[in-house]
Amino acid sequence: MSERSIIPPPNGENRVLLHSCCAPCTGEIMEALLASGIDYTVFFYNPNIHPRDEYEIRKEENKRFAEKYQVPFVDADYDSDNWFARTKGMEFEPERGIRCTACFDMRLERSALYAHENGFKVFTSSLGISRWKNFQQVNDCGIRAAESYPDLMYWTYxxxxxGGSQRMIDIAKNERFYQQGYCGCVHSLRETNRWRKKNGRELIKIGVEYYEYSETGDFKS
Structure with a gap:
């Protein structure tokens, strides 16, 4: 269990809705919240993840970890058709560009709605912990989503x-979480496989690789 202390949620609140993108990114945050005595619920809403098999694996990994610590887990709808409609015309935009903004907006707007309807005053997301994401971009989307509800605030922690980034990796290894080789959407899968092919690496295989320790304790992919 993580022992790192975190600042308390804003406005003296001790109940938080945590939007989760995946188990590897969320594991450290979940442990830190538990260690800090913060009451929270995990909200899994990620219609961007493609294909459906990949979505189910990522969801079940996160659900398994939540059940380990008896943390409430909300399995939101996989409305991928809406995601494709929302990002239409952005298929070849670069990572961290306007497509990612639209994607974050959609996911955090849905999280904000759930928080509002279920009495949460504060919500946050695991999206920002990944070094592959633009932290400010994620926060801007969260703040924008919260503005629709006067009683709701996005926690920009x-x-x-x-040590959160390193602890995230350690937990992923110890829990042997599914190792995602791309952000999640069909466009990131396309571009990742294009890069892998160009650099002589195998294309991504769904549901194959997991984080783990080797006999020497070194990381193996």
């Missing part, structure tokens, strides 16, 4: 700090 930087989960990467105080």
């Amino acid at each position: 930087n989960w990467r700090k105080k």
Whole structure:
């Protein structure tokens, strides 16, 4: 269990809705919240993930970890058709560009709605802990989503700090989480496989690789 201390949620609140993108990114945040005595619920809403098999694996990994610590887990709808409609015309935009903004907006707007309808005053997301994401871009989307509800605030805490990034990797290895080789959407899968092919690496195989320790304790992919 993580022992790192985190600042309390804003406005003295102790109940938080945590939007989760996946188990590897969320594991450290979940442990830190538990260690800090913060009451929270995991909200899994990621219609961007493609294909459906990949979505189910990522969801079940996160659900398994939540059940380990008896943390409430909300399995939201996989409305991928809406995601494709929302990002239409952005298929070849670069990572961290306008497509990612639209994607974050959609996921955090749905999280904000759930928080509002279920009495949460604060919500946050695991999206910002990944070094592959633009932290400010994620926070801007979260703040924008919260603005629709006067009683709701997006918690912009930087989960990467105080060893959070390294602890995230350690938990992923110890729990042997599914190792995602791309962001999640069909466009990131396309571009990742294009890069792998160009650099002589195998294309991504769904549901094959997991984080783990080797006999020497070194990381193996």
